[in-house]
Amino acid sequence: MSASSDIEEGTTLTPRYDANGLVTAVVTDAASGELLMVAHMNAEALAKTIASGEAWYFSRSRQALWKKGETSGHVQRVLELRIDCDQDAVWLRVAQEGAGACHTGRRSCFYRKVPLGQSGAVKLEFAEARVFDPDTVYRKP
Numbered sequence: 385m386s387a388s389s390d391i392e393e394g395t396t397l398t399p400r401y402d403a404n405g406l407v408t409a410v411v412t413d414a415a416s417g418e419l420l421m422v423a424h425m426n427a428e429a430l431a432k433t434i435a436s437g438e439a440w441y442f443s444r445s446r447q448a449l450w451k452k453g454e455t456s457g458h459v460q461r462v463l464e465l466r467i468d469c470d471q472d473a474v475w476l477r478v479a480q481e482g483a484g485a486c487h488t489g490r491r492s493c494f495y496r497k498v499p500l501g502q503s504g505a506v507k508l509e510f511a512e513a514r515v516f517d518p519d520t521v522y523r524k525p
Contacts, residue, residue, distance in 0.1 A: 392469050399430060400472040406442060407472055411485065414463045414477040420485040421493040425474065437462050439476055456521045458482030487522065489514035 399407050406424040423441040432440040439452040439460035453459030460478040467474050484491040495512035
């Protein structure tokens, strides 16, 4: 098999990390199919996710590994993890424990709509209300 064939048709997990050492992680609710969030994983986050069955990510803004729900209690139990054809993105199907996945207090990070058919400045429309108070959940000591 060629290297491309090995990646696309082989059975060996060989993630293709970007220049920053990350792969994109798309996260959906396993029961409803709802898109909850998109995040990034480095090799350590992916390995911890596979080993523990709970979602771990890498924060680009903080340059740090983080376990989903470590502060909020809104853990993501991974029920299935898939990798795309060229192994540069992963899809986590999760059981979202707790009220939501978004640090803004909403179920999903995709809580605003972009109206279509407009030109010029576009005003976002809220499609989802808060389900928890982020100031209470993420209070700083």
